[in-house]
């Protein structure tokens with residue numbers, strides 16, 4: 014029973030099918046009418062059907078009114094078209110008549126908008142096919158067409174008159190001229206045409222051929238001879254039908270194929286074709302009917318039209334017939350569906366990035382072909398999947414008269430790269446952030462402690478309770494933030510991670526010691542980071558203190574004291590005796606004042622992670638220096654690839670606080686994981702967003718770690734110069750003696766290729782250290798080791814940081830290599846691969862053999878065939894070949910890590926305990 018019910022129910026798709034429309038269209042109409050449907054399977058109640066039909070009817074009525082208004086213009090157009098086409102006098106007359114006839118009005122109109130929907134709710138081509146199928150599909154349809162007259166058409170239904178009108182209407186000027194031409198050949202029909210171009214002609218032809226007449230108004234004579242099925246086909250589609258006719262009718266045709274063709278091409282078929290084609294985007298045949306009604310002419314044309322419609326109806330796929338019968342009279346009339354051609358081009362589109370042609374067409378509500386055509390006009394060959402840049406999108410949209418609003422989303426994941434600008438009025442002064450650097454034992458820690466103690470004694474009772482990697486002190490009501498990490502780590506590692514936290518560097522130089530290698534290194538670090546340097550000459554209490562000597566030495570590094578005409582501030586202090594500290598703090602404020610350090614406290618907090626650790630009780634704890642905005646308890650944030658919500662916040666004095674402004678160091682809890690020092694920190698409106706961003710950052714980080722090395726290496730230097738990514742090649746030179754380092758510097762600085770120059774950012778005598786690697790990493794520099802080598806730990810750091818170290822023993826080869834790299838000529842065939850290290854533990858002198866080094870292989874392996882170099886204190890003492898490699902008394906091919914062995918070298922006997930023998934092989938490198 015239920016099944017039966019279901020069967021009888023009319024579903025949207027069925028109804029749409031019966032109208033030759035898509036379910037989507039019906040759903041849209043239903044929705045517009047306020048009738049809720051879910052999808053194409055939804056059942057349509059009777060009142061829904063009648064509402065839709067009323068909707069169509071209303072559309073028709075409106076269209077008719079419009080059409081009547083344009084009648085005059087249409088007449089004119091029709092006349093022109095007819096006259097142009099009519100070579101023969103008859104045709105001309107016919108055309109004129111047609112023009113005079115009220116029905117002709119739609120002719121002019123047709124190309125513009127309305128199309129016979131009911132007649133052909135489906136696209137022209139499909140209607141053509143459907144008619145084809147009607148003839149071929151068989152009996153059912155054909156019989157339909159034959160029996161058309163008898164069909165239960167509702168009088169007054171647009172469909173009746175449709176056939177005639179569509180022809181006339183749809184016929185563009187050219188087509189109408191075609192009619193004229195074809196007419197003469199068809200003879201009697203031509204006369205029928207003019208008189209209402211639809212009515213008479215149709216009638217006459219219909220009288221001859223009931224079924225086909227409606228469809229083939231033009232070639233009436235031909236039609237007359239033609240079998241029904243064929244005529245139906247010909248009527249519907251010009252060329253296609255012609256073919257079909259040829260195929261089907263040849264045997265029985267009595268008409269001249271040429272006539273047929275001509276009729277197909279120029280008269281009725283073209284119209285049809287046009288009509289149908291036009292029908293695709295829009296359909297409005299009912300309006301035509303309406304026209305006819307209003308003109309009073311259509312009524313005459315009704316009978317043939319009916320038939321025509323009927324045929325059409327029949328054409329509407331087999332199922333429709335069934336559905337028609339099932340859904341009754343009203344629905345049989347339903348095929349009269351009209352779609353008005355509505356220009357739904359949007360006024361404005363929002364563009365959020367590049368789009369494909371297909372995407373743009375969709376947002377412009379245009380056919381892809383239209384957009385492609387426009388692109389062709391712009392000289393761009395494109396397909397539907399072609400990506401269009403923003404400029405082209407803008408151009409195309411403007412061409413279609415559509416405004417474009419660009420809303421390019423900001424890459425929120427890389428928030429450290431987003432520059433937030435503030436209005437001057439929103440900015441307020443912020444405390445400077447100071448770092449202390451200097452040579453070992455020059456008193457950095459003592460100075461930091463002394464300053465901190467000063468502030469503690471001045472302010473807080475209870476002493477230092479917290480160590481959070483930074484602290485604030487106050488001088489004359491103004492705060493100064495010190496990064497509490499003596500040494501280079503904070504400075505360099507953070508800079509290597511892209512974080513700039515320091516505003517001022519205090520360079521501590523012991524008055525009794527002078528400028529030392531690490532002093533120079535610190536200077537280079539600060540200069541590379543473009544941070545102003547303030548010199549604190551420490552230990553002035555010491556008897557050997559020579560302040561002038563220090564100043565003198567430092568002028569060599571362009572740090573000229575103010576009193577000597579320079580701009581570097583020098584302060585004499587004794588960290589131990591707490592002398593000059595106040596003056597130092599005042600000078601810091603002075604330097605800060607010149608820098609005009611400002612931030613906007615009224616925005617979301619942004620900062621840098623100074624330290625982070627996993628606390629047994631609190632979980633991940635992070636020390637953050639807030640650099641802009643204000644951080645509040647409860648704020649959600651991202652720190653590196655971690656995220657969280659501020660659960661608790663403590664300041665440098667260990668006091669719980671609710672909010673922290675710019676330049677304030679705080680400890681916060683509430684993270685999911687432990688971030689790294691130097692990680693950027695930014696607040697977000699909610700935790701979910703923070704989590705998403707952190708997760709995406711983690712993925713990107715992993716990918717970049719796996720991905721290409723972005724550091725500069727000599728191997729890809731030329732490429733980078735070419736691509737404009739590099740102007741200067743930053744180099745760190747480390748050599749065994751100061752003399753050769755100086756010589757190398759001079760030679761390298763003279764090289765200039767492709768507009769790129771060598772810029773020495775640091776140099777010194779001594780082994781390559783971890784600090785060199787970090788500086789190289791932070792500055793994207795390469796390291797040249799001249800007669801010096803990195804030890805295993807340093808090499809490991811270099812590998813991790815992807816710093817290119819080039820080791821040489823001859824100055825000329827350094828110059829040659831750098832020059833070749835800059836010219837893109839570098840073509841190393843071999844690359845040295847270190848395979849192991851052995852440490853000399855004892856030596857034995859054996860006559861005739863020389864000195865045997867009793868070694869322990871500390872890393873990798875030593876092979877007999879490997880080349881070796883002897884390193885003493887980071888300096889290469891000898892480079893050559895192994896003479897013999899023995900395990901006890903036996904020769905060995907190789908000795909692995911953790912085993913002892915005896916090694917003799919060719920032409921070298923001067924082993925000393927603690928020497929390192931480094932074994933390496935040369936491997937070919939593919940470029």
Ligand SMILES: Nc1nc2c(ncn2[C@@H]2O[C@H](COP(=O)(O)OP(=O)(O)OP(=O)(O)O)[C@@H](O)[C@H]2O)c(=O)[nH]1
Pocket residue numbers: 451452453454455456457458459460499500551552553554555586587588589590
């Ligand atoms: N006489 C005197 N001694 C000082 C002064 N400042 C520091 N010292 C001493 O110098 C030594 C080294 O001081 P630190 O503060 O550890 O030096 P540092 O630069 O931090 O050393 P590293 O952490 O190893 O780089 C200590 O014994 C201090 O007591 C000073 O102003 N006068």
